[in-house]
Amino acid sequence: MNRVEKSKEKYKQLFGGTAPAVYATDPDFQDILNGFIFGEVFYQGDLDDKQRELITLVVLTTNQTMPQLKAHIQAALNIGITPVEIKEAVYQCAPYLGFPKTLNAINEINEVFEDKNIALPLESQSQTEDNTRFDHGLAVQMKIFGDTISTMRETAPSNQVHIQDYLSSFCFGDVYTRGGLDLTTRELLTFCILSALGGADSQVKAHVQGNVNVGNDKDTLIAAITHCLPYIGFPRTLNALAAINEVIPEA
Known part of the structure; x- marks a missing residue:
């Protein structure tokens, strides 16, 4: 198929005939x-359509x-992306x-869900309690970033430790640990x-670096930022590409 044919096929798949x-x-x-x-970017790289639409x-x-x-x-x-996956991507x-x-x-x-008669609220995907969110979040941080997290916590000034605590408990405890999407997808x-x-x-x-640590390789990151390009423009895309190349140099 040529570019025009590809774009028509992909657009119809995603949005129907309107x-x-x-x-x-x-x-x-x-x-x-x-x-x-729909004729070029959607066909660049090895991401599937589910990953592309979540991005x-x-x-x-x-x-x-x-x-x-x-x-x-x-x-x-x-x-075929589930309501839970849609919500978790936005959360x-x-x-x-x-x-x-x-x-x-x-x-x-x-x-959209109400128009589609999708019952709300969806089933909870929470995996933590108030007394576990910090520990579980810190464990996820360590899995993604390794010993860097210990250094960040140890070197934080006493009047800023609470920000590190919030990162562990809220960002990684409340959000990253939730069900519905795996860690590799959340990090991407x-x-x-x-x-x-x-x-x-x-x-x-x-x-x-966090993506590399959880299994997303350079090609996946390039495909992901390529998919972002039509929505964020070249300057931010090129900035992200520079970060990819700095962290993961070309062989």
Whole structure:
């Protein structure tokens, strides 16, 4: 298939046969968009469509582009991503975007789910209690980052230790330990969230190494940031690619 044929097939798979409304006003732009995203980017690298749509969901959440997010929630359901997986991908954004932006995305999800008669709330995916969230979160941190975490905690000034505690208990205890998505997927999504966010270069670099530590290789990271490109643009994509190349030099 050529690029145009690929884009038509992929778009139909994700969204059905309905043409975007923008075709009525900006057909040239929509052709550029469809050809690049659905005819080229979707076929670059070895990610499957489930991984690609989960990445798209978190990047659109980061961007706070809600109309496009709603369309991709529907697309995610169309290709067999479960309601739990959709929710967990967006919950993963909270430590990096904050609660208000994450709640904006959750509201969009809930509207789509209600239209589809998907009963809410979904089954809880929580895996911790108040007395275990710190220990479980710290264990996940150590698995992702190794001894770096011990150094960070030991060298934190006394008036900033609480931030390290929050990282362990909230980010990694409350969120990373949840069911619905495995650790490898959560860490890949985090890399994409931070890359899309911009201004978080040191965290992007840290999570490149974190991805390697949990089993995502360089090709996977390049495929993931390539998939982000149409949604975040070249500058942030190139910044993330530079972090990948610094942490994992070419052989």
